[in-house]
Amino acid sequence: MASANEGAVVSQADLTALAERLSQVEQYLHVDEKRLRVAELESRSTEPSFWDNADAARSVMEELARCREDVKLVETARERLADASAALELADELEGDEAAELVAEASLTASELEASIDQMELSSWFTGEFDHGSAIVTIKPGQGGLEAQDWTFMLFKMYMKYCARRGWKVTINDCPAAEVIGIDRATFTVEGRDAFGMLRAEAGVHRLVRISPTDDKKRRQTTFAGVEVIPVLPDDIEIEVAPDDIRVDVYHASGPGGQGVNTTDSAVRVTHLPTGIVVTCQNERSQIQNKAACMQILKARLYELELEKREEALDQIRGPKHTIGFGNQIRSYVLYPYQMVKDLRSGVETGNVEAVLDDGDLDPFIVGYHRWATGNAEPLSLSEDDLDE
Structure with a gap:
């Protein structure tokens, strides 16, 4: 037009x-x-x-x-x-x-x-119960060793830029530095219109192909990271957690790159003993605030687990669960021998890798996914070549 x-x-x-x-x-x-x-x-x-x-x-x-x-x-x-x-x-x-x-x-x-x-x-297009609300995003390294931890940090920075572009408020709950490079994981809460609806497009395995920055021989390396997206539960949904079912540990907080967030034992780790779910938070200055944030995330994950028990698969909340490795990626980011970002579900791709990773220009991929997922585009048939990219 x-x-x-x-x-x-x-x-x-x-x-x-x-x-x-x-x-x-x-x-x-x-x-x-x-x-x-x-x-x-x-x-x-x-x-x-x-x-x-x-x-x-x-x-x-x-x-x-x-x-x-x-x-x-x-x-x-x-x-x-x-x-x-x-x-x-x-x-x-x-x-x-x-x-x-x-x-x-x-x-x-x-x-x-x-x-x-x-x-x-x-x-x-967002017709899910929680689509118009806030989201909790967790990024974890998969196959690839040290490279995967660095890739996790790259994705974390990409999502920070994307949230800023959309004017969403972000609270970083947990982002501990890895021992050598990158981060061990990242968990953050995103508040804003349609945050969960938009970001659930990102749930799945993300694959990076590049020349390894830690390899003296400069060989090509393939690494993976997994992204989990769950909704922040509204106040009218009650999830009861018995005090005897959780163990609370406190420890020194640390941030990406190894810098101390503060000098007290304010970081909190909450373990839900019946399920083995572990949630950590070190963003806030006090144990009380960090524990409250942990409990919010824990309740969201317990709610998700209950849905999974009822329906056998949590496709409408987080998508199918897969090993964070070969054959399960939803999107490939190739930096070498050519440059391309391609979503293997919708077929959306671009050669401007810098705009995606450095500037957080994810709307074409997220909109493309939702158009594909809601039937506004022809379903994409993935070829073996696509899966090998």
Whole structure:
């Protein structure tokens, strides 16, 4: 469409196409129902006893804010679409610079609208219970020894850049330095609109091919890291953890590169004895805060485990579990003998590896995955060549 290109001249046909897309998105987002829901929740929030249950009240206010935002996004888009259409109609009645200015204004509005509708369309694909909420991301080294620990650190930095690009808030729960290079693991919480829905596209095995920085003979090395993405549970979901079922250990905190986070035994490791799940956190200054963060992550993982028991596979939350090694990768990052990043599910690829790893330009891959996963693109049939890349 013309408005998709910066500096292109928009036409009424382009605006009509945008209006049709906006109507579809409005249906997908159930905006009419959300308008009614806003009125209902606003009425509840004015009741005298509304804040008697603070947790329930906060949950209502959070839902109200989300519904208001969806309604406002669509209403604002419709207003801007009407403005662009009116500008083009007026331009037809004028000549010279005045007409050109109105056309340029309408074209810019259409371009911005298209980007906004793209984002709303993406959000409409997120129909899971936790898709619109926050996420807990864990990265662990797989096959590849020391190289895998370095690769884990590279992925950690890539996701930090991506979250910054999207304006999400990140809390680093745990990121201990490895003894020689890289990090042992990383766990961080991401807060922002659609954070879990977006980031669950990243769950799986990530493969790196490059010249080894630790090999004196400069041989090509293939390494792997695994990414786990689970939702932060809403307050209205209760997961009971008996005090006798956990062991809490404290130790000195350390960060990437070996620097001390602080000089006290504030880092906390919580072990859930019945399941063997271990959660660590060293981001906060006090044991109490670190233990609270550990318990939040532990409860999310116990909830995930319960779903797994019920349904045998956790595809809707984290994707199938595989060994973090050969044959199980979802995406390959090749730095040598050529440069390419390729997602083996959606087929999205780029030769600009620096933009992906250094700048966190992951939207093409994440959007591409969701388009593929929701049936908005033809399913990709992986060849043996793809799996060997």
